[in-house]
Amino acid sequence: MTAALARRATLSLIAAFLALALDGCAELERQGNLFTTPSPSTRQAAPRTDNRSTVQHKELVAQFGGEYEAPAAERYLNAILAKLATVSETPGQPTYKVTILNTPVVNAFALPSGNLYVTRGLLALAGDASEAAAVMAHEIAHVSLRHSALRAEREREAAVISQAAAVIQNRQKGEEVRSSQRLSVASFSRQQELDADAAGVRVIARAGFDPFGASRFLTALGRSTELRAALYGKKKSLEFDIMSTHPSTPDRITKAVAEAREIGAPGIGVTDRGRYLEAVKGVAFGDDPNEGYVRDRKFTHPRLRFTFTAPEGFLLENSNEAVFGVREPDNEALRLDSVRAPSDGNLESYVGSGWVDGLLPSSVRAVDINGLPAVVAIARAGEWNFRLAVIRSGEFLYRLIFAARALTDDADARFLESIRSFRRLAPDEGADARPLKIAVAVAGPRDTIETMAARMVVPNRPAEYFMLLNGLSSGEPLIPGEHYKIVTD
Structure with a gap:
């Protein structure tokens, strides 16, 4: 996620994401809009x-x-x-x-x-x-x-x-x-x-x-x-x-x-193949930790010095424009981005300035999030309900938005718990953050896709990633003595 995003991000734009569709295409020159x-x-x-x-x-x-x-x-x-x-x-x-x-x-x-x-x-x-x-x-x-x-x-x-x-x-x-x-x-x-x-x-x-x-x-x-x-x-x-x-x-x-x-x-x-794998061994895989990285449900940004944890069941993706997350079975989603803080520093005024559509003014309240000033609120746009928070840290405002078709008490409690997980990193946190990297493993006589996948360090679906990186299909046997790409930390 970049340090700041100047362009306006209304809930109508969020709703487009919440249709559970991320931009992407299978092109050599351009994949997605990141x-x-x-x-x-x-x-x-x-x-x-x-x-x-x-x-x-x-x-x-x-x-x-x-x-x-x-x-x-x-x-x-x-x-x-x-x-x-x-x-x-x-x-x-x-x-x-x-x-x-x-x-x-x-x-x-x-x-x-x-x-x-x-x-x-x-x-x-x-x-x-x-x-x-x-x-x-x-x-x-x-x-x-x-x-x-x-x-x-x-x-x-x-x-x-x-x-x-x-x-x-x-x-x-x-x-x-x-x-x-x-x-x-x-x-x-x-x-x-x-x-x-x-x-x-x-x-x-x-x-x-x-x-x-x-x-x-x-x-x-x-x-x-x-x-x-x-x-x-x-x-x-x-x-x-x-x-x-x-x-x-x-x-x-x-x-x-x-x-x-x-x-x-x-x-x-x-x-x-052998010399190619040797050449790419050790190349970083996935996010650059300095620009933020995902580990399970936790997103950490060492350079911007903050971290937060998504609710149970969410899959997170870091991009150049924002952090996105979805919990597809329940039609829930989240987005985290940042903008430079307004000169007057009034968070209530910022939330009510037209940044969001369908804001419920009565829901706006100031809170403290781990020592950081913040405002939480609720908005409704079409069939979507939104729980949002704007948190000030240094010269930036961090905008965390959750969406659900039905904002039940249980869902709202989970969203608020995630919002409360947002905090500044301690001085000794994140300094040793290292990227995941490509490694090469030799298959043994008893190795399968599943045993190799168990060695993979990826946020989600290790077996699918192992097959993707090695051009394998489900159930395909591994060749003893053959070299395969895996992801390690």
């Missing part, structure tokens, strides 16, 4: 002289949690890039070098300057060298094929056509043309993704890697999205969105498999 991916124009406009000392590089890295230091992984990925360069479809392209970004979000992108970025979340998800190579080749293909410039040109043409229709004909016709042009741009962008997938498969095959690595990674990406949806109650739509800029993941997998089969049957090419 971080900002460089726009098409930003990507293509980057001067070819850019490197790690430039302002643009530093700004991009700052958007994604900063650089993550993993020398062994970086060297290994750069060695893969060197192999890809020798078989590139566009001779003369820049020599790419990798920067690892300190975020658990699965993401990657490349710039024409030769800077290529992957997140540590992607390194955890990829199963071997061929999968990592497929992602990097896909991103380089976007640059080599000038996709950003072409898409920007198509968007400019669409805007001109739409404006002309509105001027020459009428507003209704202009809206129809705008809708048609948006569909055209979305379709154009989806085709670019498929073209980049296909180009990536061809390049990694020529470099000696398993061409089926691309489809395996896309499968893992889809499974990751599904697991996140299952954990946090997102109701996925099976209908294809014609406005999407990316094809559906199943469609991408099908086409990537077909492209690989044009090259050869499964089993060809190098996966180099």
Whole structure:
């Protein structure tokens, strides 16, 4: 969670979250809305002289949690890039070098300057060298094929056509043309993704890697999205969105498999799983503790110096914009974020200033939360009931909101107990906070998915995470002597 969020967060926005749907998508460039991916124009406009000392590089890295230091992984990925360069479809392209970004979000992108970025979340998800190579080749293909410039040109043409229709004909016709042009741009962008997938498969095959690595990674990406949806109650739509800029993941997998089969049957090419696992061993997994971390129902933020515990049964997720939580069986949810405290410091005035919809003025009361001044209140919006608290700590206000369809006495008591758990960290707390990390374990003759999952240190569903990180299906036997990724502290 960031130190402060300046934008207004009304209960109508909270209600959208409380429909138990978190934003997310199975895309190589963008997963969810937690971080900002460089726009098409930003990507293509980057001067070819850019490197790690430039302002643009530093700004991009700052958007994604900063650089993550993993020398062994970086060297290994750069060695893969060197192999890809020798078989590139566009001779003369820049020599790419990798920067690892300190975020658990699965993401990657490349710039024409030769800077290529992957997140540590992607390194955890990829199963071997061929999968990592497929992602990097896909991103380089976007640059080599000038996709950003072409898409920007198509968007400019669409805007001109739409404006002309509105001027020459009428507003209704202009809206129809705008809708048609948006569909055209979305379709154009989806085709670019498929073209980049296909180009990536061809390049990694020529470099000696398993061409089926691309489809395996896309499968893992889809499974990751599904697991996140299952954990946090997102109701996925099976209908294809014609406005999407990316094809559906199943469609991408099908086409990537077909492209690989044009090259050869499964089993060809190098996966180099053992060396890949050795390279990513020790890479952090999940939240950066300095930006807040979840352990079971407890959220702790060492840098902002606070902690709180969610009610029993809640699953928590930390993001760049807030901490979210859901307790799906009971249709309950929570959100914690922060804003800078108003200059007058009056908490009652802040709560009644229009920040929330449906506030019940008679419910507003000042309280003390572990030595911190606070105000608690109740609000109602539509079919949702809200118990909220605004707690002042230093220069920030922390806004903790619980929601339930029925705010029963029992639910309200649980919410208030959680609110009362909010406290400042003691001087010796949080200083030694360490991230979870990827480790490699060797399966013994009696090991199963369940025994390996018992060694996993993750907030929820260790068996599902173990299968996801290792490309396994439920009930699949482990191979004695084989190396598998696990998460440890």
